[in-house]
Amino acid sequence: MSPLHERIQEYLPLLVTGLWQTVAVTLLSLVLASTLGLVWALMRSSGTRWLSLPARYMVEFLRGIPILVVLFYIYFVMPELGLDLSAFQAGVVGLALTYSCYIGETFRGGIEAVDRGQVEAAKSIGMKHGKMMRRIVLPQAVRIALPPYGNNMVMLLKDSSQVSVISVAELTMQGKMLASSTFDNMTVFTMVAALYLCLTIPLNMLMRHVELRMGAAS
């Protein structure tokens, strides 16, 4: 075998293309999951049964299915029902659906942790539900939900490796292919792990920084 630094140089370009795919999958599904999660959370805390019940069932339904099965379903079953998605698209949708539940529960926890007195004060000046949510409850819920939301982000980033099972060429997938063609498992997977850490460690540091800033502002 060639010296270690040469092998690293040889593997790096492929792994970096995988890394970009990982970033793309993660960011896209994070945006989708957060939007959908906010919808679930608002439905559940609407105080209206025909909004809160469907959201609750939806969340419980999706949370009860493993990510892998959701991914297989979207990638292999949906085409039979007429919905043809690329592996990348299916991966994003599957991750987003699954994570919309976790993120939705995080948002809901934040909303419910806002002091009851805030809701009463908002009502007592005549605010209606929607405006009260937007102007009074959500700004406070965001602060409360931020640390667990940060966790959701890191988990999502790591779980994006799951989309390798439907052959999305993200970091884990590239690592697997590279390892099986070079038999250099140790170097390849150490590099893969290091590249994930290059994303997760700064992300964790960023979250802590934002938390501190928000804590100082309130």
Next chain:
Amino acid sequence: MIRFENVHKSFGRHEVLRGIDAEVDKGQVMCLIGASGSGKSTMLRCVNGLEDYQSGRISIDGETVDAHAASIHAIRTRVAMVFQRFNLFPHMTALQNVMEGPIHVLGENRDEVRARAQEHLRRVGLADKMDFYPSALSGGQQQRVAIARALAMRPDAILLDEPTSALDPEMVGEVLSVLRDLAQERMTMLIVTHEIQFAREVADGVIFLDQGRIAERGSADDVLSRPTHARTQEFLRRVTHPV
């Protein structure tokens, strides 16, 4: 202007208000006293629909209060509320707290609202605290902001639920003096309070609530100085000579 007619309210099977008849006239200050758990807060909260009631009628200038009707929002803009624990919006400055309702509920002009809000804060003695967040204010200051927030809605009446009970003793005075000024200006107020001396000074009428019923009512002097009901006598003894 605030009228209770045979109002009954239960939480589950626990009946908390058991046939309340009462009236607060325009320009009147009515003080509501009674032991903890007698239903004072509930009575107040029913007036602006924070709680619903099962039977009877509460009305504001003849308009029925129904917590579940769309009309409740408009009623709340006319009857402001001040809470025991202030409930200021923590993510807004004192000034923003006061401006919030007029701008975002009443849809009034921002510049006019700002000028008025500043005037209200000046009146409650907080000219130098307008840009402070609630967390940087003392309890007494927060409660005065809350009163300014209520006034900024230009309400017909204000409901106050033990406005000084959560305050350190040295801050009670500053809040009561603001309320005294309001009473002098004939602001209609329904106040739950344990400050008997204050009630004696400002109240046009006093209601003593006992286990969900009005046990005694009358002028401040009658109820507070010459109570006839044994429960009232006992209650007054306890709040004026705490053990």
